[in-house]
Amino acid sequence: MAYNIVTIVGSIRKQSFSLKIANALAKLAPASLNLDVTTLEGISFFNQDLEAAPPADWLAFREKLQKSNGVLFVTPEYNRSVPGVLKNAIDVASRPYGKSSFLGKPVGIIGNSPGPLGGVSAVKHLQNILPGISGPILGQPEAYLNGVGDAFDEQGELTKEALKTVLQQYLDAFAAFVAKQNG
Numbered sequence: 001m002a003y004n005i006v007t008i009v010g011s012i013r014k015q016s017f018s019l020k021i022a023n024a025l026a027k028l029a030p031a032s033l034n035l036d037v038t039t040l041e042g043i044s045f046f047n048q049d050l051e052a053a054p055p056a057d058w059l060a061f062r063e064k065l066q067k068s069n070g071v072l073f074v075t076p077e078y079n080r081s082v083p084g085v086l087k088n089a090i091d092v093a094s095r096p097y098g099k100s101s102f103l104g105k106p107v108g109i110i111g112n113s114p115g116p117l118g119g120v121s122a123v124k125h126l127q128n129i130l131p132g133i134s135g136p137i138l139g140q141p142e143a144y145l146n147g148v149g150d151a152f153d154e155q156g157e158l159t160k161e162a163l164k165t166v167l168q169q170y171l172d173a174f175a176a177f178v179a180k181q182n183g
Contacts, residue, residue: 001032003033003179006065009039012041017149020148020152022074028168033175040085042057043088043089045088061093070108071107076112077113090133102134103133107136108174109137110170118145141169143170145166
């Protein structure tokens with residue numbers, strides 16, 4: 001049996017490194033994981049006034065998460081934090097209060113950047129945001145992917161072997177974590 005993992009891409013840029021990494025992860029995933037690469041451009045802004053009759057895009061995103069066996073965030077860092085679209089998606093999925101769609105789901109977080117820091121601040125902010133609305137968060141190994149600007153070819157395929165090795169090691173640890181949490 002393969003565990004269904006919603007793999008949330010924290011950037012909506014068409015050629016984002018986060019999307020390329022998420023797609024590479026889906027190809028590298030062991031047979032025990034099915035990574036459903038999920039982009040956020042269709043999720044409308046959270047507004048508590050709409051909670052009585054939530055928009056269809058909110059309901060679809062919440063349902064996708066609720067049916068999953070876990071969540072994997074792949075995010076860049078914007079201004080030392082998470083992108084606004086990612087925070088908005090978390091706000092949408094964590095409502096209504098006490099009924100978070102992330103609740104009980106094992107979580108993995110991968111930060112990335114073409115620069116030297118690998119999205120560490122974004123990852124740390126997610127580690128601050130998620131407790132209380134999600135399940136357990138994989139603590140080790142941590143994944144801060146730096147220098148990703150030259151890791152892909154023109155078709156978006158991962159070509160940097162060192163990065164492939166890091167992603168494979170992370171996926172192996174995440175697969176074991178998901179199996180333990182769902183066991």
